[in-house]
Amino acid sequence: MRVGIIGAGPTGLFLAGGLARRGHAVTVVDRDTGPGADGRWPRRGVMQFHHAHAFRAPCRTALEAELPGAAARWDEAGAEPTFVTLPDGSRRLMTVLSRRETFETALRAAALAEPGVDFRPGHVDAVLVEDGRAAGLAVDGTTVAADLVLDAAGRSGRATAAVRPAPTAGGDCGIAYVDRQYQLRPGAGPGPLTNPMAWQADLDGYQVILFPHERGIFSVVLLRPTATRALLGLRHAAAFEAACRAVPGLDTWTDPERSRPLTDVLPGGRLFNHYRPQTHPDGRLALPGLVLVGDAVGTTTPNFGRGVTLSLLQAQQLLALVDEHGRDVDALGHAFDAWCDARVRPWVEDHAVMDDGLRRRWRGEDVDLDGPLPSDLVMAAAAVDPAIGAAVGPYAAMLAGPEVLDPVRERARAVYASGWRPAFDEGPDAAELAAVVAGALT
Numbered sequence: 001m002r003v004g005i006i007g008a009g010p011t012g013l014f015l016a017g018g019l020a021r022r023g024h025a026v027t028v029v030d031r032d033t034g035p036g037a038d039g040r041w042p043r044r045g046v047m048q049f050h051h052a053h054a055f056r057a058p059c060r061t062a063l064e065a066e067l068p069g070a071a072a073r074w075d076e077a078g079a080e081p082t083f084v085t086l087p088d089g090s091r092r093l094m095t096v097l098s099r100r101e102t103f104e105t106a107l108r109a110a111a112l113a114e115p116g117v118d119f120r121p122g123h124v125d126a127v128l129v130e131d132g133r134a135a136g137l138a139v140d141g142t143t144v145a146a147d148l149v150l151d152a153a154g155r156s157g158r159a160t161a162a163v164r165p166a167p168t169a170g171g172d173c174g175i176a177y178v179d180r181q182y183q184l185r186p187g188a189g190p191g192p193l194t195n196p197m198a199w200q201a202d203l204d205g206y207q208v209i210l211f212p213h214e215r216g217i218f219s220v221v222l223l224r225p226t227a228t229r230a231l232l233g234l235r236h237a238a239a240f241e242a243a244c245r246a247v248p249g250l251d252t253w254t255d256p257e258r259s260r261p262l263t264d265v266l267p268g269g270r271l272f273n274h275y276r277p278q279t280h281p282d283g284r285l286a287l288p289g290l291v292l293v294g295d296a297v298g299t300t301t302p303n304f305g306r307g308v309t310l311s312l313l314q315a316q317q318l319l320a321l322v323d324e325h326g327r328d329v330d331a332l333g334h335a336f337d338a339w340c341d342a343r344v345r346p347w348v349e350d351h352a353v354m355d356d357g358l359r360r361r362w363r364g365e366d367v368d369l370d371g372p373l374p375s376d377l378v379m380a381a382a383a384v385d386p387a388i389g390a391a392v393g394p395y396a397a398m399l400a401g402p403e404v405l406d407p408v409r410e411r412a413r414a415v416y417a418s419g420w421r422p423a424f425d426e427g428p429d430a431a432e433l434a435a436v437v438a439g440a441l442t
C-alpha cells in the first residue's frame with residue numbers, strides 16, 4: 001500500500017519504519033525538519049519536547065520488535081535501561097532513562113533510514129477525499145496520493161479536524177507545571193529515588209517529580225493546581241531554585257555543588273486528558289481510509305509518564321492489524337477502533353479520575369469513599385494491605401490496563417474506610433511554598 005502519515009513524532013516515525021519494513025511505500029510529512037547541523041533540535045511544534053519524559057518498558061519492547069535499529073541507536077546515545085528484581089529473583093525491565101530528545105533523535109534516524117520511507121518536510125493542510133474516502137494528503141499546495149492515511153499529528157494536530165469525531169472521554173486536568181533540566185557534576189552521585197523511574201514527593205497542595213535521564217541528566221517537575229495562582233512565580237528561575245532548596249530530597253539533587261541547570265525553567269502548556277474514537281456515534285468511520293493514532297487518539301496527564309508508551313502500543317497494534325487486514329482499510333479502521341476502545345480509553349478515564357482526586361486532595365478535601373477510588377490511591381493502599389500489591393506491579397509497568405486493579409479496589413476502599421490516609425511527604429505546604437516563591441521574587 002501507499003501510506004501517507006501526518007506527523008513524524010514518535011508515533012509517525014515508529015509506524016513509518018514498521019510499515020516500510022513490511023514492504024509498504026510510506027510518505028511521512030512533518031513541518032519540523034529535524035535536528036539542526038549542530039545537533040540542537042528546538043522542535044517548536046511539540047511543546048513538551050524538552051520537558052521531562054519517562055519511558056516505560058513497553059516502549060523499549062516495541063522498538064526491539066519493530067525497529068531494532070532504533071533501540072540500538074538509543075543505546076549508543078546513552079539510554080540507560082533499568083531493571084527491577086521480582087520476588088522470584090528474576091529481573092524485569094522497568095524503564096529506560098533518557099531524555100525525549102535522545103529517544104526521538106535515535107528513532108528518527110532509524111525510521112528515516114529504512115528503504116521505503118520518504119520524509120517530506122511540509123505542512124499537511126488537509127486530507128484529500130475522493131468518493132467519500134481518504135485518498136492522500138494536501139501538503140503546501142502539492143498532493144501525496146495514499147491508499148491509507150494515518151493521522152499521527154499529536155495532541156494539537158488540526159489536519160483532520162474537519163472529519164474526525166469529537167473526544168468522548170477526558171477533560172482539562174486542572175494541573176499546571178514547570179520543568180527544568182539539570183546534570184549531575186562529575187563525581188556527584190544521584191539523590192534519592194522513590195522507584196527506578198523517578199523520585200516523587202506528595203506535599204500538601206502540590207507535587208514534585210524528578211525524572212532521571214541518561215548521563216546524570218535529570219528533570220525536575222513542580223506540579224500545582226491551575227487554580228493556585230500564588231505559585232505562578234515558580235516559572236522564574238530564582239523562585240524555582242528557592243523551591244528546590246526548600247523541599248527535602250530535591251535539595252540534595254539540585255544542590256549547586258552537585259548539579260547544574262542545563263535549561264531555563266520551562267513552563268508547561270495546558271494539560272488535558274482526551275480520548276477520540278475513529279467512529280462517529282452512529283458507528284461510521286470518521287473517513288474511510290483514515291486512521292487516527294498516538295496522541296491524536298488519546299492523551300493522559302503526564303505525571304505518570306504514559307503517553308509515548310500508550311502511543312507505541314497503539315502503533316504496534318496498528319501494524320499487526322495492517323498485516324491482518326491488508327488493503328481492507330475499512331476493516332482495519334473498525335478493528336483498531338475496537339482495540340483503542342478497550343485498551344486506550346480506560347487509561348484516559350483512569351487519569352481523569354486520578355486528576356479529579358488529586359485536585360480534591362490539594363484543596364484539602366478527604367478521600368471520596370462514595371465515588372470511584374482513584375488508581376493512585378489504590379497503589380498507595382498497598383503499603384497497608386500487601387494483598388493489593390500483586391495487582392499494582394502490572395498496572396504500574398503498563399503490562400496490563402487499569403482493569404487489573406478492579407479486583408483489589410474494594411480492599412483498597414476498606415483501607416481508606418478504616419481511616420488510614422497516605423501521609424504528606426516532608427516539606428513546605430502550598431502556602432509555605434508560596435511564601436518561598438514570593439520571598440525569592442522580591
Ligand SMILES: Cc1cc2nc3c(=O)[nH]c(=O)nc-3n(C[C@H](O)[C@H](O)[C@H](O)COP(=O)(O)OP(=O)(O)OC[C@H]3O[C@@H](n4cnc5c(N)ncnc54)[C@H](O)[C@@H]3O)c2cc1C
Nearest residue numbers: 007009010011031048053054124154294295302305307308
Ligand atoms: C508536559 C508533558 C510531559 C510528558 N511526559 C511524558 C512522559 O514522561 N512519558 C511519556 O511516555 N509521555 C509523556 N508525554 C506524552 C508524550 O509527549 C506524547 O505521548 C507523545 O509526544 C506522542 O507522540 P505523537 O507522535 O503521537 O505526537 P507528537 O509527539 O505531538 O508528534 C506529532 C507530530 O506531528 C507534526 N504535525 C502536527 N500537525 C501537522 C501538520 N498539519 N503537518 C505536518 N506535521 C504536523 C508535529 O510537528 C509533530 O512532529 C508528555 C506530554 C506532555 C504534554
